[in-house]
Amino acid sequence: MVKIVSQRPKSLKDKIFHYCPGCGHSIVHRIMCEVIDEMDIRGITIGVPPAGCAVLAYNYFDVDMIEAPHGRGPAMASGIKRALPDRIVFSYQGDGDLAAIGIAESFHAANRGENITVIFINNAVYGMTGGQMAPTTMLNQRTTTSPDGRKQSLDGYPVKVSEIFSQLPGTTYIERCMVNSPAGVNKTKKAIRKAFQCQRDGLGFSLVEILSPCPTNWKMNTIDSCKWIDDVMSNVFPPGVFKDDIKARATEAAV
Amino acid sequence: MNKFLMSGNFIIGEAAIRAGCRFYAGYPITPQNELTEYMAEHMRRAEGGVFLQSESEVAAINMIAGASAAGARVMTSSSSPGISLKQEGISSMAACELPGVIVNIMRGGPGLGNIRPSQGDYFQATRGGGHGDYRTMVFAPATCQELADLTMDAFDYADKYRTPVMILADGMMGQMMEPVIFKKPKPRQYPEKFMLRGAGDGKSKFIRGLLLDPIDSEEHNWKLARKYEVIVENETRHEEHLCDDADLAIVAYGTAARIAKGAIKRLQDSGMKVGLFRPITLWPFPEMKLRALSEKVKRFLVFEMSTGQMLDDVRLALQGYAQIDFHGRPGGAVPTPAELANVVARVYSKKAQTVY
Amino acid sequence: MITKVIFSGFGGQGVLMMGTSLAHSAMNQGFHVTYLPAYGAEMRGGTANCTVAVADEEIASPVASEPDYLIVMNSPSLFSFQTKVSARGTIFLNSSIISERPSRRDVAVYAVPCGEIAQDLGNTRVANVIMMGAFIKKSGIVKADTYLKSLETIMGSRKKGVAEINRKAFAAGFDFIKD
Known part of the structure; x- marks a missing residue:
C-alpha cells in the first residue's frame, strides 16, 4: 500500500509556477493553500493579489480573487470584507505595494482594525520591475536604483513594517517569519494559520511579514540567498511575534 | 407622492x-x-x-x-x-x-x-x-x-x-x-x-x-x-427647449443650461427666437440628435462654465453643418442670465456666415 | 411670475433659516422654488447669505442678479447687495443694528427694529422670525398660516415653547408693518 506523505493542496491549482527558481512566493502560496485546506475555508476565502511578481497569484490559488491596483489591496479587501463580513479576506502584498505606494491604504486598514489578513512578502527589493530599491532595501544594499548602495542621506531608512504596525492599537496579530529553511517554512505556516484563525474568530487585523528570497535580483544562487536572510536581512528585520492580542481580544469579545 | x-x-x-x-x-x-x-x-x-x-x-x-x-x-x-x-x-x-x-x-x-x-x-x-x-x-x-x-x-x-x-x-x-x-x-x-x-x-x-x-x-x-x-x-439623452422655430440654439448642460434658460426668457421678451439643446448624457454625447437639429437650426452657441470643452463634441457633431459660437466662464465664475443674454443677442444679430 | 429674494447677515443670525423656511412654505403652497446658499471656506464669522426664488413656473437660474427683495440683517450685507436690487424692489433692514440707510432712491425701504422687538418678547434669538413676519406681510409671497406651519415642520418639535415663541415673533413682525 502506498502512503501519501505529501501532495498538492486542493486549494492550489495544478499549474507550474512562473516564479524564478529559489523565489519565496511559491513556498508561501503553497503553505497558504495548505492552511486554507486544513481550515476548510476554500469556499469562503477571497484573496486580493498585488501588483508585482505575485500579480498572477490567481493562476495558482483556487479561491476567488480580485486584483487590486498597485498598493490598494487593503482598501479593496476592506470593501470586500465590509460587504461580506463572514468571508475570509486576505491581501497579498510585496514591500513596494505595502510600504511605499500603498502605505496609506495598509496603515489605515490596520488602524481601522479591519478584520482581514495581510500576507506581506519582504524581499528588500522590487522583483517584477527588475531589482530596484524597495522601502525595505537595507542601508548600503545595492539595487539598480541604488547602485552605490542605499544611502540614508538620499533614500532614508528601511521601513520596518511589523515594528511600526504593531504600534497601532487597531492591529491584533503581527509576526515576522522567514521562508529560507524547512523550520522557517513550518513556522511561517503556523503564523499564517494563526492569522487566518484570528480573522475567522473576528478578532481583527492580522499581518504576517515573510522574509523571502529573491535570488534573481539579489544576484545570488538559491543557497546563498537563504543564507543571506539569516546572516544579513534578519539582523535588520528580526523575526518574531510583534503583537499578539488574540487572547485579549477574545476575552474582550466574550465579555 | x-x-x-x-x-x-x-x-x-x-x-x-x-x-x-x-x-x-x-x-x-x-x-x-x-x-x-x-x-x-x-x-x-x-x-x-x-x-x-x-x-x-x-x-x-x-x-x-x-x-x-x-x-x-x-x-x-x-x-x-x-x-x-x-x-x-x-x-x-x-x-x-x-x-x-x-x-x-x-x-x-x-x-x-x-x-x-x-x-x-x-x-x-x-x-x-x-x-x-x-x-x-x-x-x-x-x-x-x-x-x-x-x-x-x-x-x-x-x-x-x-x-x-x-x-x-x-x-x-x-x-x-x-x-x-x-x-x-x-x-x-x-x-x-x-x-x-x-x-x-x-x-x-x-x-x-x-x-x-x-x-x-x-x-x-x-x-x-x-x-x-x-x-x-x-443610451443618449437630451432635452430640446423651444428649438422648433429657433434661429439660434444654445448648447449647454447642467447649471449652465439653467442659466441659458433664464437668458432665453429675456431674449424671447425682445423677440429673438432662441432655443436650448441640453445634453443629459455627456458620454455618450447626443451627437446624432444635435446634428439632426442642425437641419432646422443653423446657428449654435455653446455655453460652458469652462474655456470650452464640450465645444469639441459640438464641433464633432456640427462642424460643416452649422455655425458654432462659444461663450465660457471658467474657474468658478458663474454668469448671470442677463450676461449670457447679451452675448447671445450679439451673436444673434451678427450676419450669418456661410457654413461649409 | 417669479420673485427672487436675497437674505443676508452675519453667520449665526439665522439667515439661512429665513431662506429655507420661505422655500419650504412656498413649496407647500404649490410654487416652484429654488434655494441657493452662499458657501465659503470658513466655518464661522463672515457673512451668510442665500437666495430664494419662488415662481408659478419652472425656475431657470437659482441665482438672483436683480432680486425683487433684499432682507439684510447687518450693515455689510446692505452695502454688498443694495446695488443689485431691481428698480422698484424692496429692502428690509434690521434697524436695530443697521444705522445706515440705503443710498438707492428707487426702492422701497422698511426698517424693522428686530432686535428691540425680540428683546420685548424676551428672546433675542427670534429676530430673524420677526423679520420674516414683516417680510411676508409686505410681500404676500406665501400665506402666514402656511409659513408658520412650514416653520414648525422644519424646526421640529425638539423643544416645547419654540413653536410658541416663533408664532409670537412672527406676529410681532407681521403687525409691525402697517397696511
Missing part, C-alpha cells in the same frame, strides 16, 4: 440609498461634504448598509471596487481634485467591469482651484479620465429632480453595462435646494455570476484587469469597445 425640499447633495444620497446603494466610501472635500455626511447619517438605516470614511479618495474608489466585486451596490463621491485621485481606480473598475456610481460635484480648477461651481472636468469625465481605452457613462443633471432620477438610473446603468457611471454636477447643484419627488426604484437585476463571494463548492473565479498577453488584452479592449458602442447607440 411626498415632496421633499432638499439640497442636491442630500438628494443624491437619499436617491442612492433608495436605489439600494449599500456601500459608500468617501473623503471630505468641498463642495460635496454634505453628501458624505448624509451617507454617514443615513446608511445606518439601510440593512447591511456600510459607510466608510476613507483615508483618501484613492482608497475610497478601491473600497467601492472591492464591495462592488463582492456584490454590493456602491457609490463614492468627491469634487474635482478628488476625482483626479480616483482615476486610477475608475480605470481599474472599467477594466474589471465592476459597476459603481461616482459623483463629481465639480469646483473650479485646475489644481486646487477654488470651491465655486465650475464645469472644467468635462474632458476628464467624458474621455475616460484615467489611463487606457475606456469610457464612463456621464449624467449631467440640471435640476434637483433630475439629480434624484439620474442617481437612481445611474445604478441601473452601472449594473446593466457593468461599468462605472458618473454623475457630473457642480457646486451649485450640490448646494441648491429644490422640491423633489423620489420615484420608486426598480428592483436590482445583477446576476450573481458576476459577484465574487467565495467559491463555495464550485469553481473559483478571478476578476482582473491585467492581461499580459497582448492578443488577450486587445480582445478585452475590443470587448469593452463593443459595449461602449451599444451604449452610444442606445
Whole structure:
C-alpha cells in the first residue's frame, strides 16, 4: 500500500509556477493553500493579489480573487470584507505595494482594525520591475536604483513594517517569519494559520511579514540567498511575534 | 407622492440609498461634504448598509471596487481634485467591469482651484479620465429632480453595462435646494455570476484587469469597445427647449443650461427666437440628435462654465453643418442670465456666415 | 411670475433659516422654488447669505442678479447687495443694528427694529422670525398660516415653547408693518 506523505493542496491549482527558481512566493502560496485546506475555508476565502511578481497569484490559488491596483489591496479587501463580513479576506502584498505606494491604504486598514489578513512578502527589493530599491532595501544594499548602495542621506531608512504596525492599537496579530529553511517554512505556516484563525474568530487585523528570497535580483544562487536572510536581512528585520492580542481580544469579545 | 425640499447633495444620497446603494466610501472635500455626511447619517438605516470614511479618495474608489466585486451596490463621491485621485481606480473598475456610481460635484480648477461651481472636468469625465481605452457613462443633471432620477438610473446603468457611471454636477447643484419627488426604484437585476463571494463548492473565479498577453488584452479592449458602442447607440439623452422655430440654439448642460434658460426668457421678451439643446448624457454625447437639429437650426452657441470643452463634441457633431459660437466662464465664475443674454443677442444679430 | 429674494447677515443670525423656511412654505403652497446658499471656506464669522426664488413656473437660474427683495440683517450685507436690487424692489433692514440707510432712491425701504422687538418678547434669538413676519406681510409671497406651519415642520418639535415663541415673533413682525 502506498502512503501519501505529501501532495498538492486542493486549494492550489495544478499549474507550474512562473516564479524564478529559489523565489519565496511559491513556498508561501503553497503553505497558504495548505492552511486554507486544513481550515476548510476554500469556499469562503477571497484573496486580493498585488501588483508585482505575485500579480498572477490567481493562476495558482483556487479561491476567488480580485486584483487590486498597485498598493490598494487593503482598501479593496476592506470593501470586500465590509460587504461580506463572514468571508475570509486576505491581501497579498510585496514591500513596494505595502510600504511605499500603498502605505496609506495598509496603515489605515490596520488602524481601522479591519478584520482581514495581510500576507506581506519582504524581499528588500522590487522583483517584477527588475531589482530596484524597495522601502525595505537595507542601508548600503545595492539595487539598480541604488547602485552605490542605499544611502540614508538620499533614500532614508528601511521601513520596518511589523515594528511600526504593531504600534497601532487597531492591529491584533503581527509576526515576522522567514521562508529560507524547512523550520522557517513550518513556522511561517503556523503564523499564517494563526492569522487566518484570528480573522475567522473576528478578532481583527492580522499581518504576517515573510522574509523571502529573491535570488534573481539579489544576484545570488538559491543557497546563498537563504543564507543571506539569516546572516544579513534578519539582523535588520528580526523575526518574531510583534503583537499578539488574540487572547485579549477574545476575552474582550466574550465579555 | 411626498415632496421633499432638499439640497442636491442630500438628494443624491437619499436617491442612492433608495436605489439600494449599500456601500459608500468617501473623503471630505468641498463642495460635496454634505453628501458624505448624509451617507454617514443615513446608511445606518439601510440593512447591511456600510459607510466608510476613507483615508483618501484613492482608497475610497478601491473600497467601492472591492464591495462592488463582492456584490454590493456602491457609490463614492468627491469634487474635482478628488476625482483626479480616483482615476486610477475608475480605470481599474472599467477594466474589471465592476459597476459603481461616482459623483463629481465639480469646483473650479485646475489644481486646487477654488470651491465655486465650475464645469472644467468635462474632458476628464467624458474621455475616460484615467489611463487606457475606456469610457464612463456621464449624467449631467440640471435640476434637483433630475439629480434624484439620474442617481437612481445611474445604478441601473452601472449594473446593466457593468461599468462605472458618473454623475457630473457642480457646486451649485450640490448646494441648491429644490422640491423633489423620489420615484420608486426598480428592483436590482445583477446576476450573481458576476459577484465574487467565495467559491463555495464550485469553481473559483478571478476578476482582473491585467492581461499580459497582448492578443488577450486587445480582445478585452475590443470587448469593452463593443459595449461602449451599444451604449452610444442606445443610451443618449437630451432635452430640446423651444428649438422648433429657433434661429439660434444654445448648447449647454447642467447649471449652465439653467442659466441659458433664464437668458432665453429675456431674449424671447425682445423677440429673438432662441432655443436650448441640453445634453443629459455627456458620454455618450447626443451627437446624432444635435446634428439632426442642425437641419432646422443653423446657428449654435455653446455655453460652458469652462474655456470650452464640450465645444469639441459640438464641433464633432456640427462642424460643416452649422455655425458654432462659444461663450465660457471658467474657474468658478458663474454668469448671470442677463450676461449670457447679451452675448447671445450679439451673436444673434451678427450676419450669418456661410457654413461649409 | 417669479420673485427672487436675497437674505443676508452675519453667520449665526439665522439667515439661512429665513431662506429655507420661505422655500419650504412656498413649496407647500404649490410654487416652484429654488434655494441657493452662499458657501465659503470658513466655518464661522463672515457673512451668510442665500437666495430664494419662488415662481408659478419652472425656475431657470437659482441665482438672483436683480432680486425683487433684499432682507439684510447687518450693515455689510446692505452695502454688498443694495446695488443689485431691481428698480422698484424692496429692502428690509434690521434697524436695530443697521444705522445706515440705503443710498438707492428707487426702492422701497422698511426698517424693522428686530432686535428691540425680540428683546420685548424676551428672546433675542427670534429676530430673524420677526423679520420674516414683516417680510411676508409686505410681500404676500406665501400665506402666514402656511409659513408658520412650514416653520414648525422644519424646526421640529425638539423643544416645547419654540413653536410658541416663533408664532409670537412672527406676529410681532407681521403687525409691525402697517397696511
